[in-house]
Amino acid sequence: MPAFSISKQALAGTAVLGAAFAAGVFIGKKCTALHFGTKKLRKTLGEKDDPLTDYVLRHSLREHPMLKKLKLRTMEEPEGMMMVCCDQAQLMANLAKLISAKKVIEIGVFTGYNTLNMALALPDDGKVVGCEVNNDYVSIGIPFWKEAGVEHKIDLRIKPAVETLDELLAAGEAGTYDFAFIDADKKSYNEYYEKCIRLVRKGGIIAIDNVLLNGKVLKPNKKDMDWQAIQHLNEKILRDARVNISMITMADGITFAFKL
Numbered sequence: 001m002p003a004f005s006i007s008k009q010a011l012a013g014t015a016v017l018g019a020a021f022a023a024g025v026f027i028g029k030k031c032t033a034l035h036f037g038t039k040k041l042r043k044t045l046g047e048k049d050d051p052l053t054d055y056v057l058r059h060s061l062r063e064h065p066m067l068k069k070l071k072l073r074t075m076e077e078p079e080g081m082m083m084v085c086c087d088q089a090q091l092m093a094n095l096a097k098l099i100s101a102k103k104v105i106e107i108g109v110f111t112g113y114n115t116l117n118m119a120l121a122l123p124d125d126g127k128v129v130g131c132e133v134n135n136d137y138v139s140i141g142i143p144f145w146k147e148a149g150v151e152h153k154i155d156l157r158i159k160p161a162v163e164t165l166d167e168l169l170a171a172g173e174a175g176t177y178d179f180a181f182i183d184a185d186k187k188s189y190n191e192y193y194e195k196c197i198r199l200v201r202k203g204g205i206i207a208i209d210n211v212l213l214n215g216k217v218l219k220p221n222k223k224d225m226d227w228q229a230i231q232h233l234n235e236k237i238l239r240d241a242r243v244n245i246s247m248i249t250m251a252d253g254i255t256f257a258f259k260l
């Protein structure tokens with residue numbers, strides 16, 4: 001064998017690694033935009049310094065390999081941008097761990113990134129109730145839940161989320177949930193919030209997504225039903241004595257309501 005010859009296997013391996021690296025760079029870029037929520041939002045907030053956000057992500061994101069796999073699979077879908085931002089999901093998992101959460105409600109599962117994220121954060125006897133209307137989206141995520149070994153912690157309910165929340169209340173589960181994430185149709189956000197206030201225990205957390213509506217909260221538009229719903233809820237939660245709150249500009253804006 002000549003001194004510089006390379007085996008076919010090594011060549012193939014190098015090619016695969018190269019392709020994976022290139023794909024990683026490409027997908028990494030795509031996902032960085034995803035982490036931001038949207039670049040449009042960042043501009044609205046006066047933030048033009050995307051490299052800084054890149055830095056933050058590169059120095060703080062500790063994504064579980066199965067979450068990474070599900071993210072890449074989700075990015076293949078035309079609606080992939082609906083997926084929760086990864087840094088936001090990580091923050092929510094950290095908060096859930098901090099309060100020793102065992103019972104979580106996910107309103108709007110999509111392909112199940114945050115459902116998996118929460119299931120991974122819970123103890124083995126923990127439970128995530130996943131509310132979703134679209135079985136096609138969820139069926140993308142289920143194999144990843146299985147592969148991660150947490151499927152047994154996920155109680156998936158394919159029906160309008162309001163119905164599932166009513167079922168939980170009727171089953172006497174008021175005040176037993178530790179964490180709820182509201183991330184579905186905006187018009188129902190107020191209803192979701194009110195039901196979650198009843199389902200979550202004192203000291204529990206309700207996280208509400210998209211509270212900045214891609215910056216549209218700054219542009220009143222009474223014809224826009226999403227704007228109306230979010231604006232109404234933002235105003236209401238500001239004065240809601242049942243909770244302490246923090247609204248943060250991560251992703252598309254998240255309000256954390258800490259139940260008193």
Ligand SMILES: C[S@@+](CC[C@H](N)C(=O)[O-])C[C@H]1O[C@@H](n2cnc3c(N)ncnc32)[C@H](O)[C@@H]1O
Binds near residue numbers: 112113115160
């Ligand atoms: C932004 S995505 C959720 C993203 C998800 N939380 C994640 O971790 O990537 C919103 C989801 O809400 C679902 N949805 C819309 N209306 C709903 C309803 N009335 N009840 C339950 N799910 C609903 C949509 O099908 C969609 O999958």
